[in-house]
Amino acid sequence: MNPALHTASAAERPSPVVADPDRDGSTFGGAVSSELLKLAALRTAWVLSVITLVLGVLVAGSAAFSYQQFTAGTEFDTGEPLQLASQGMTGSYFAMILLGALGVLTITTEYASGSIRSSVTAVPQRSRLLAAKALALAAWTAVVTAAMILLSHIVVALITEPVGMTDVVADAGIAGMYAATWASVVLTVLMGFGLGTLLRSSAGGIVMLAVILFVVQIALTILWSITNGADWTQTLLQLEYMSLVGQFTEAGDGQMPGMEPLARWQAGLGILVWTAVPVLAGWMSFLRRDV
């Protein structure tokens, strides 16, 4: 080989820079922190979270106040701390729809803006991307919901006699009810996320979520009354999402008279199924469809 020639051709043709498929770099943890950064940069996430906190505490405060003003010491006063605390949790319904909407929006705003293409280019392993999104979202809303529950509890404990400040851990019934409420909200958020992934539309996802949360129960109740309480309508009513949430938190909400409530684990399983269906369907569609 002629060394001079070799040098000349080397100067002309640079040594190629090759893409190494096995080079390390992308990690699941990285994807999760990227998703957390996105949430923190999303104004809607802050707005919805703050509204959830404020509404939750206001609702808890007014429930506690009205108990203290009008019920305490009357014949309706059971003095049951669990019942009081669970009335203080009425705000969790707002949390479900507001944070659930955030669940829808975290993915649909990416489609609406086109930033999903940047996201998928940076994390082309789609299951990893979706799991990172779900985890970041769940972490964010878990913290917000926990804060809401804690603040609501403090407000209720401050205002009412029977509920004590330490009952949040000391009273197993109350602690269990809080934990179930917390889990229900986070699962509802994931259901919203699944619906958003499936429908790719903010309006579609939020409407669908609202239908599942509020409309199904009304529709079934109407059906129940026009069929004069047929058994199958009773069964449907018991397996409907919000009634499952009610049975899971054991607040007794959405229970039709004369029905044996499900055990907590059964109700929890029911909620899981309700959540899993849109999440799995969304996941499958995300794997298959073009971005």
Next chain:
Amino acid sequence: MITAENLRKRYGAKTAVDGISFQLSPGQVTGFLGPNGSGKSTTMRLAVGLDRPTSGSITIGGRPYAQHRAPVHSVGAVLDAGATHPGRTGRQHLRVLAATHRISRGRVEEVIELTGLEAAASKRIRGYSLGMNQRLGIAAALLGDPAVLIFDEPVNGLDPEGVRWVRRLARQMAAEGRTVFVSSHLMSEMAQTADHLIVLGRGRIIADAPLQQLLNDDGHRVLVRTEQAAQLMNALSASGVTIQHRDAESFEITGVDPRSIGRRALEVGAVIHELTPLHSSLEDQYMKLTGEHVEYRSGALHTAEAAHPVEETRP
């Protein structure tokens, strides 16, 4: 570095990419040309796994993009300027992408500086101009210092300074040994940037050749000036040869190479004082190549253009 094999993509009844195969080498800029809707963007989306091929494959470094363990270090892609969230700032957008590969904040600042986005980086993307969006897209593509760059119409919306900057960037990246794949409608732009061209028409490859070859490949059009024009024209006429009279002493001839013209002139004793191979511009070549493959044709415009044919240029 980028290899497509029988790559095909159908959207419903529409075949956007129709079984194309090509290979891009590192160290050069490959231009990707074609009329509107010919499938350039689709091919690029397939390359980074945004769309799934209907059949066939496109790989980078021997593996589909989605199977790279550090995709951002393998490929930097600017597919469309709008792939950002309007509510985020430019810097937040870059940090979000950097986080996926644990790329440092220092590198984010580096690419901001490199793309001249310092002033805009803390503003919300909502307020960005098209050019600022393009620069942000390029900044994002450069984040991972990738081996392969894929730019879909990167100069779209850039000012002249920006156009020159992109051209130099592409050249420099190729000079460093990277694979650079740039799509464009602008022939003039490609003539100055690309080493190699792939021309698409209706989802099929109609040319895949070095730039120089495409320019030369012009059926031997030669300008001849001679004192005995009529005599030489006579001697050269044959089937497959077209002769276009210019003036008393000159004509253009297609179908015979300059060497044969010289010989023939010697035989008939014609005195030649110019014998020039003519190159059409890339623009002409491109029009000729894609003429029959254009899908979306503009309506006829009765402008002065027809009266002023584009000047021939030598590269």
